[in-house]
Amino acid sequence: MSFSFEIAATTGAARAGIFSTPHGTVETPAFMPVGTLATVKALDPDDLVQMGASMILGNAYHLHLRPGDEIVREMGGLHRFMRWDRPILTDSGGFQVFSLAQLRTVTEEGVEFQSHIDGSRRFFTPEIVMQIERNLGADVIMQFDHVIAGQSDETSARDASERSIRWLNRCLDEVERLEQTRPLEDSPRVVVAPDTSRNHPRLPLPASRLPRQALFPIVQGGIHAHLRREAAEAIRSMNDWPGFGVGGLSVGEEKDAMYEMIDVVDDALPKTHPRYLMGVGFPDDLIEAIRRGIDLFDCVAPTRMGRNGAVFTRDGRLNIKRTEYRTDPRPLDTECDCSACTRFTRAYIRHLFVSDEILGLRLLSLHNVHFLLSLARNARQAILNGDLDNWSRDWLARYRSASPLAV
């Protein structure tokens, strides 16, 4: 089948799983590097393969504006366009419409907004966004949702969550319509096989037009536990989804509130399906969320922070621009086996960074992405070993005990 999720081991709520897609499998928990504009910033696809990345992200909002989803389709879809033959997930652009775009007007129909690139007027509806994600052709596509600030009051949170659920229904209808009328191009590694994981009750699909994209709903509800539960309930009653997104966290709320919401969602969603915590990717959050039953993560932090000189290490964060690293002969992280740490000193990377050399951006991005990929892999191994509690306690203690001076 095209999509499936198998659980190999559990420790409390945490799971070591295998998520199968038409472009291969993802061993979970997994961190997914973010390739917003069809490239993980400052990295080469070969770097990502070398680091063992499996699924990466693209973004519907950004790729619709540049180069245009129709162009990506014409070039054979996102996999071929960016030369990534492993799984891809596209975010719907809901977050970007509500954070990047200007002068937006939200109605039940959709969102009118101005492009942050050229100010042109655009209109996103659930249907239009599904068409965009169809053109991009990722394995997993996220629903178009109404995203609000992390500490929004209950009225706003309920309004956005309920609208997101109505939009989900329209997304699902549109995906089905597109499957009928606009089949995806074949791509070399796409295996067309009956999709039993997405046992949709409404419409038996003809054999030649089986869905090869998995639509993930997004559970919203802000920091209000009962809204999260209601959203999960409503979403589950609509369809047998191949997996679930958890949205609207790590957007300004307290960490404790985020962890509490993850607990609530873990309870409210089926244990049998993958859960993707959107936009979360700091090392300690990754571990806390894995312990609470999350399988998939993405975050721009490792590359964005890398471009600002910030480096993840087992002993907390450091900033490579500091003068103290001027002649430091150590690697960024003394225990890391990434291709930056096995080759270069802090002194050299600091020099590159201070001199605005592109290699500096590349090496820090490479290290930070590798750090999170490797962290999720190690957590998975700890689950398989039945040792997650000890492993995560030790890891977090060391990470959090770092001198504040080093941050």
Place this chain on the structure above:
Amino acid sequence: MSFSFEIAATTGAARAGIFSTPHGTVETPAFMPVGTLATVKALDPDDLVQMGASMILGNAYHLHLRPGDEIVREMGGLHRFMRWDRPILTDSGGFQVFSLAQLRTVTEEGVEFQSHIDGSRRFFTPEIVMQIERNLGADVIMQFDHVIAGQSDETSARDASERSIRWLNRCLDEVERLEQTRPLEDSPRVVVAPDTSRNHPRLPLPASRLPRQALFPIVQGGIHAHLRREAAEAIRSMNDWPGFGVGGLSVGEEKDAMYEMIDVVDDALPKTHPRYLMGVGFPDDLIEAIRRGIDLFDCVAPTRMGRNGAVFTRDGRLNIKRTEYRTDPRPLDTECDCSACTRFTRAYIRHLFVSDEILGLRLLSLHNVHFLLSLARNARQAILNGDLDNWSRDWLARYRSASPLAV
């Protein structure tokens, strides 16, 4: 021996040679990618190894200002600092002092100038520059010279050329003093062996302090043939040099004048030693100069142009930013085997470029540097095959017949 030059085949003035250094050999003719600040801009050392680069450049002026040559020395020298265990050549900074720095005052003693980074006052003398290049520890170090504009009149050209020769004498004295007082650190691939190629008459060196750096003089003289001849003569009478730089070309003069000067210098320099044409690296200039007896080249063009969207191809230059490449499924150059051309379409690279994605800079730099490395390799093969005349005629005809629209 540490440095030697063997000639395997010739066609007219052109030579296929092997230049040996303490960090390995360079098959000539060769293009040397420029790593001004201890990094070839936008590339990883692994990329350069994959492309078959042998010798690369660093720059004394830039590395003195950032991170400081004393720091590079403390970090084990340039080879270790930037993880390049093949040969390195450092330019003296003469060109930069006379092109980048501000408010310079030239006296017989040296040049006082303001750093282009922070405006700080600096003073370069031949002795100071040799100390900087000693700290950097490259295999080949260039003399400190007085560089002038390409079309300078004879009086200025003579003045600068004669001063450069007096400075060369001071460079040589200082290099000898440094060899006595400040031996280079050992580095893993440095082989300490008697240097018979640089049979210097003045001072027998003790076995433990053999020179492991080759000082190259620079033949100046603008576009005045007799000045070039006089300079070559004066330089040859001073020492048995391990090789020769040819400077002050490709700095604004007519192409024909440049080619004529190369012919003059070819005649005036010993056939037995490598000749390095400084700062020249456009594809047609490379071929014209190889035909005239040049062995080594460097140029920032492939990376600098790459960062502006310009691409070398066998059919002339193209600019990837043009709208016509928006859905072009072809590689940058249809016959190129670099890792950009074997993976990505023009459409994708254009998208990266238009979106200011770092991968775009990397791929264009990678392609352009590979293009020149490969061009020099192919010229070498043509010399070995005895087929240089046909090969170069065909290559230049195709390159120059490109439609002006494509440039």
